[in-house]
Amino acid sequence: MTTPKLKRVLSILCRHFSKKRVPHAIIGAMALSLYGMPRFTADIDLLSDERHRKTVLDAMKQLGYDCFQDTGGFAQFDSELGVYGRVDFMFVDTEEGRAILDGAIDAHDEVIGVVPVVQPTDYAVLKLMALANNSERMARDMADLEILFKSAAAGFLYPAFKPIDVDHLQKFAARFHVSEQLAALLPLVTTDPKPASVMGTRKNE
Numbered sequence: 001m002t003t004p005k006l007k008r009v010l011s012i013l014c015r016h017f018s019k020k021r022v023p024h025a026i027i028g029a030m031a032l033s034l035y036g037m038p039r040f041t042a043d044i045d046l047l048s049d050e051r052h053r054k055t056v057l058d059a060m061k062q063l064g065y066d067c068f069q070d071t072g073g074f075a076q077f078d079s080e081l082g083v084y085g086r087v088d089f090m091f092v093d094t095e096e097g098r099a100i101l102d103g104a105i106d107a108h109d110e111v112i113g114v115v116p117v118v119q120p121t122d123y124a125v126l127k128l129m130a131l132a133n134n135s136e137r138m139a140r141d142m143a144d145l146e147i148l149f150k151s152a153a154a155g156f157l158y159p160a161f162k163p164i165d166v167d168h169l170q171k172f173a174a175r176f177h178v179s180e181q182l183a184a185l186l187p188l189v190t191t192d193p194k195p196a197s198v199m200g201t202r203k204n205e
Helices: 004-019 029-035 050-062 095-102 120-133 135-153 166-176 179-188
Strands: 024-027 043-049 065-071 074-079 086-092 105-109 113-117 200-202
Touching: 004 024, 004 043, 004 050, 004 113, 024 029, 024 095, 029 043, 029 113, 029 120, 029 135, 043 050, 043 095, 050 065, 050 074, 050 086, 086 095, 095 120, 120 135, 120 166, 120 179, 135 179, 166 179
Parallel strands: 024 113, 043 086
Antiparallel strands: 024 043, 065 074, 074 086, 105 113, 105 200
16 A cells, blocks of 8 residues: 555646656556556656656755665655655656657556556556666566456456557567566456446646
8 A cells, every 4th residue: 555645745846847847757666556457656656758758857856855766767766764755757858758648548546646657558658668777677567467467357457547568568578588477477368358447638738
């Protein structure tokens, strides 16, 4: 479960970046919660556009965060004594990455309010990228994918989100050389899940 405190922090962050017109979307364990699959997390993971990195860095400093890592496509932040919790940003700099941001949905949460979250298929794509880039996280990322696929097949995925696109995942898995790992999980996916009952809205609608 995500603590109310962390949800309030996320709400503040999303409102701040929306006002600054910085494209952003929730990824990580909190995304699973917004899909309808509660997961405990002590961190906030966000996706943004590389072209807005400086704005993000400046905004996070303004909000009381210190950047303790800023390398490659990632920046990691924490507040003094961990008061607000850790926030990790992943920055995309390709058209495919920006398409993930464009496809994000505005999800509704009683505590957070309306916040953008990536589509489940795009969440899985990011997990496949993580599998390819960091073998030490393989067990954790495979477990997250298993939860997503099982929950979607059981009908727990909120109906505002698009169904899991297996063909899309297979193309990316082949590119990242993780087809074997994906193939081990695909039996968990069904093409006709029962719809869940909580709403959301497409971000661009």
